[in-house]
Amino acid sequence: MPRKSYKRIPVCTGIIIALVLVNFTINAQDAQIRFDRYHGYTGTSEYLKKVNTAYPGITELLTIGESTMGKPIYVLVISNMSKGTTIDRHIDLRNMRKENIQNVPPMKIHQGKPGHFISGSTHGNEYTGTEVCLYIIDKLVSGYGGDEDITSLVDSKAFYICPVINPDGVYNSVEKGIAQRNNSMEKDDDDDGKINEDGPDDIDGDGYITSFRYKDDDGMYIIDESDPRLMIRLGRDTKTDKQRYSVIREDIDNDKDGKRGEDPESGLDLNRNYPEGWWKDDGFAGGSGDYPLSAPETHAIAEFFTNYRNILMAQFYHTSGGFTYRPMGTAPHPRLNPTDVAVFDFIMGKKYLEIIGEEIPEAWLHPENMEQYKKELAETDADSYSKSRGYRLPRGWRVSYNEEDDERYGYGMATDWLYAQYGIYSITTELWNPEDDIPGFEIPDDENRRVAVDKALLKYQDEEYNGDLFVNWKAYTHPELGEGETGGWKSQYARNNAFPGEPLINVCEKHWQFELFRAKLLPEIIIRDIKPRIIYSGSTNEGTVKRNDSEFSVEKGKGKGIYHIVEISATIENTGALATNLADGEELPGNRQDVVWLVAERDNIEFIEGQPFISLGSLGGTKKIPGVRNSPSHKEVKWIIAIKENTPLKIVASSLKGGTVYKEIKFK
């Protein structure tokens, strides 16, 4: 017996170690990802859970809300969960809640770090952005520990990645093959007691919901001569001798409401439902909702941003076009502080154009000559906003506000809301421009560029995808519309998303590079040059200690003993490229100035000069912003205190969006 158990122990230990190792390897492999197909809502959710399991030390998976149809909205946090600190770990709440009332949860460690939010699929049928989010997640988690830049970013910053803002839209668009831009709205159009089950139908039973084309003298389409698979959309007043067609989504009108090819699950446009510049508009692509944040999805995003005030950078991916909107769309140029404009255009915009390969405006390369450019532009027919800036915005980096006609575009958009109300460098990138994103992509000369691109895409899918993305037209007799043909692009591969494989990877890589660049711009505050100098030490047994020639009385109630009178100075510095706030960021309601605290046990410290906390305004960054006044990136602070001997003391510097750090001071 003793011999047997002696033998068993080491064997068991060996197995346990082996299992742990194997398990770890399986996790890391599980979280590997390929981009030869779209992940949709289901694949994305599975992937996020796998990454969270494989990398518990640097990820947290948040569920921030639910879609109309009850699908969770996820945010994956990527940040080293064992590095960093938060203000509430050092500063006690003044008015503690009653015991056992847990209504003030402790801050999470990543809330003490500058935050970067990246999201996809606000519009459900624009899921290229979801893929870019997954690509960025993969780069960050797999690069951690190996790549120096990534490791340092994951240690010191917090990434918040929400690959799918609109779960119902993505699920229907990718998994079911029914393109859905908006969120879902609970509807029972056919009065059968079931909600949202009556989507478009695969009427010819070939497994794909494509299109149905039929001869119609009032139709808006004709068949292309050189490639009869292609339908060319005519202008409203275009005259033609050719047979006109109508093209609708493959469908029958099950609910007999007279609408075919409709989108029975479609609700409102989530990017018109945010509180900045919102107005009620039922006419626009589903409408803006009954009131700001009326959609469960936008409500979840708003709650999230209210809880995570550390976020300074945000991206909302849409498709398509291959350009970026910086703020604002709902208000003209003067609504932005010139310093923010300079950061957006001269720093971010310049890099973005470089990455997508578009020519950078001369004025951005030499902003020191801006007065000259303004003079030159004044002589042209440029709009007044371009003239006041000194340059026109390029194709690739623009605003959605119509500067030519001085008209706002849209309302209630996420990017405007976060910029104007939360003080965030928020942008919206319209991903995917086949001309830029497919190497060697050739577009035939054609007076109609859209048709030319369609032709080239069709040829590309013939050659590279064996024609799998397109269903050839075949005769079909529609139960309601009669003779015609079903066919066309499979819904998922219609032109507004990057084709999986090489084109998608090209898109992902470019925009990962751009967000990596932006992440490296984030502020980072440090405390340096702490100089404690003991001016005088003495006993309070007589009730006073001396400071230079004057006497200082230690308050009644403080313990008797040896006290030091100490002068402490320190420098709080922002070593990051950008300031800790947008130009007007600290004045926005809900934001705050950077602060520094000197903290010790309350009864053992008395402030002779200076307050326990000192407001610092916002600390500037190390990067010179052309054409505007740069604020200093560091400030020196000083206190004179009386402190009881052997009392631990620390300096805590905290910036809402620049991070929280502390240093302990020890002296005898």
Ligand SMILES: [Zn+2]
């Ligand atoms: Zn969109």
